Amino acid sequence: MRNMPCLAAAATLMVASPASADTVCEWMDFAEKIERAAAPPGDAVPVPDHAHAQTQAALAMFEALNAIDRRYTSYLGLPAASPSASQEAAAATAAYRVLIAHFPGQKTALEESYTLAMDAVADGPAKEAGRAAGEQAAALALKAGNIDPGVAQKPYRPRTSPGTWVPTALPVFQPWSTAFKPWIIKSADAVRPAPPPALTSERYARDYEEVKRLGGKISKERTPHQTLMARYRITPDMMPAMRQVTDQKGRRLVDNARLFALSTMIADDAGMAIADAKLHYNYWRPITAIRAADDDGNPATQPDPAWEPLIRTPNHPEYPCGHCIFAGATGELMKSEYGNAPPGGVRVASRSIQNSAIQVLPTWDKWVEEVNFSRTLGGVHYRFSNEAGEKMGREITRQALATIMRPLPGTASR
Numbered sequence: 001m002r003n004m005p006c007l008a009a010a011a012t013l014m015v016a017s018p019a020s021a022d023t024v025c026e027w028m029d030f031a032e033k034i035e036r037a038a039a040p041p042g043d044a045v046p047v048p049d050h051a052h053a054q055t056q057a058a059l060a061m062f063e064a065l066n067a068i069d070r071r072y073t074s075y076l077g078l079p080a081a082s083p084s085a086s087q088e089a090a091a092a093t094a095a096y097r098v099l100i101a102h103f104p105g106q107k108t109a110l111e112e113s114y115t116l117a118m119d120a121v122a123d124g125p126a127k128e129a130g131r132a133a134g135e136q137a138a139a140l141a142l143k144a145g146n147i148d149p150g151v152a153q154k155p156y157r158p159r160t161s162p163g164t165w166v167p168t169a170l171p172v173f174q175p176w177s178t179a180f181k182p183w184i185i186k187s188a189d190a191v192r193p194a195p196p197p198a199l200t201s202e203r204y205a206r207d208y209e210e211v212k213r214l215g216g217k218i219s220k221e222r223t224p225h226q227t228l229m230a231r232y233r234i235t236p237d238m239m240p241a242m243r244q245v246t247d248q249k250g251r252r253l254v255d256n257a258r259l260f261a262l263s264t265m266i267a268d269d270a271g272m273a274i275a276d277a278k279l280h281y282n283y284w285r286p287i288t289a290i291r292a293a294d295d296d297g298n299p300a301t302q303p304d305p306a307w308e309p310l311i312r313t314p315n316h317p318e319y320p321c322g323h324c325i326f327a328g329a330t331g332e333l334m335k336s337e338y339g340n341a342p343p344g345g346v347r348v349a350s351r352s353i354q355n356s357a358i359q360v361l362p363t364w365d366k367w368v369e370e371v372n373f374s375r376t377l378g379g380v381h382y383r384f385s386n387e388a389g390e391k392m393g394r395e396i397t398r399q400a401l402a403t404i405m406r407p408l409p410g411t412a413s414r
Contacts, residue, residue: 016319023062023088023117024256025246027095029239031057031112038103050178052145053102055183055264060094060141062257062405064133071255073412075261075404078133086130087253092117093134094141101142144181145268151179158281171316177275183265184400188276191395193388195284196319205300207382209295211286215379217308221375230310230378232359233323233371234352238330244347245338258405259337265404267331269396274322275388284320286379309379321381323390327371328393331364336401340364 031054040047059075065366067081070091096114100107123125137307154401155176158166178188185191197203212224215230222230246256280364286309289296293303312323334346341363350356361367372390375381 007234021089022246022253022256023263024065024260025243025255027091028054028058028260029055029059030371031095031099034099034103034106034109037109046174047109048174049102051176052268053099055145055261055268056102056111056141057095057098058257058264059144060098060134060137060260061091062137062254063162064090064094064137065252065254065257066237067133067137067189068130068176069252071252071254072405072407078137078139078140081133081136082126082129084126084129086121086126089118089121089127090133090137091257092121093254094137095134098141101138102296107137112190118210123319135207145183145265146181148181149177153179156279169315171279172314173275173279174314178272178279180268181270181271182272184269184404185273185396188272189280191269191273192277192280194344194391196281196382196386196388198215199296200323201333202300204296204382205298206290207384208286208301211376211382212290212304212307214377215286215309217310217379219310222310226377227310229370230374232350232353232356233374234311234369234378235350237351237356240347240349240358241334244342244344247333248338256321258335262405263330263333266333266397266400267326268330270325270393271394273392274320274325276322277392278317278322281319282317283385285318286382287313310385311378311380318381319385319388320392321372321375321385323375323391324368324372324381324386324389325396327368328390329397330393331368332394332397333401336397337365337397377386 035050035053038047038050062072063076063078064081065087066074067078068083068085070080070089091331092114096110096117100110100154103110118127118131121130155175156171156173160166182190197207213219214226242259245251245259286291289301289305290307291303291305294303316322343358345362346364346367347358347360349358361370368390372383372386375386376383
């Protein structure tokens with residue numbers, strides 16, 4: 001694997017450039033493209049079978065590679081394979097088998113990519129042993145993390161009074177959003193936070209006023225840089241940071257597969273946890289609260305019937321913050337892999353701004369802080385919601401690091 005070029009630590013924004021990738025990175029990048037190509041058009045209902053496809057692909061690659069280059073505890077209990085087996089053949093087969101099972105409509109693209117990957121591996125026993133390890137790992141991964149038939153799937157029901165109109169666009173969460181078997185936490189509600197502050201409390205009034213001042217479409221206090229960051233962080237692109245880790249000298253394929261497996265498994269559980277908490281509390285967004293502040297019972301909040309947020313308000317309840325649970329989870333994981341202040345800084349990009357530059361921040365904690373605040377600057381979250389989401393995400397990652405895919409004794413020097 002090639003190392004990424006040195007970064008200028010003093011630079012704040014840098015133009016993105018292609019990064020090198022190993023077999024694992026290439027297949028994870030390809031998996032994302034395949035999933036996007038297979039996504040339902042427009043506002044069509046998401047397909048539950050697609051929800052964990054990338055996770056199962058990453059997990060299958062990890063298990064296949066870990067069977068050959070045993071460095072971590074196995075999540076699926078896959079037995080050891082021959083150390084001489086081809087790791088490239090194992091990773092390619094594992095990813096291919098998972099993806100073809102989920103996306104049969106993308107058969108041509110998948111088969112062509114798999115053929116090219118396997119053609120690059122010399123024929124012989126090592127190739128076949130690697131293929132066999134990949135087949136075994138994929139078969140086990142496809143059985144893991146699926147919808148739990150024992151969990152009731154309840155469609156969202158708006159809370160209203162008889163005869164009163166409510167918006168007819170249902171939340172983005174589907175009945176199956178919290179029905180998957182978690183990878184790490186015990187259940188979707190295992191890390192559910194305490195309730196948000198009472199509407200009549202001083203804390204609510206303080207955070208209400210902050211988002212009202214800084215998060216409006218028209219704000220006299222928000223700086224141009226803050227406006228940019230609110231839009232920049234709508235859809236983060238974490239691949240520059242991931243490759244900053246995976247391209248380190250001395251990294252093995254199994255190390256990179258573990259990173260992708262952990263990150264996707266943690267993200268799946270975080271998604272379930274945030275859906276559970278949001279639907280449980282059904283808390284109002286700033287656009288609703290600010291326009292209807294004369295009904296909240298708090299004399300410190302003043303309504304503004306014409307207030308609008310800077311960015312579009314997501315179509316689901318406010319508390320806790322979804323971006324913040326993923327930021328907290330990701331920050332905690334990346335700190336464990338590369339330290340809080342990696343050499344050259346933390347490299348992140350954006351998919352919500354076309355052809356965005358890469359932003360370089362000094363630490364992962366700083367990045368998490370900025371993601372959290374961006375949701376207030378965008379006018380869609382209160383600070384107390386950001387803090388609750390971050391805490392949930394960090395807890396899920398800590399549980400993952402303490403319980404699954406643990407380094408085996410004596411492997412650090414191998």
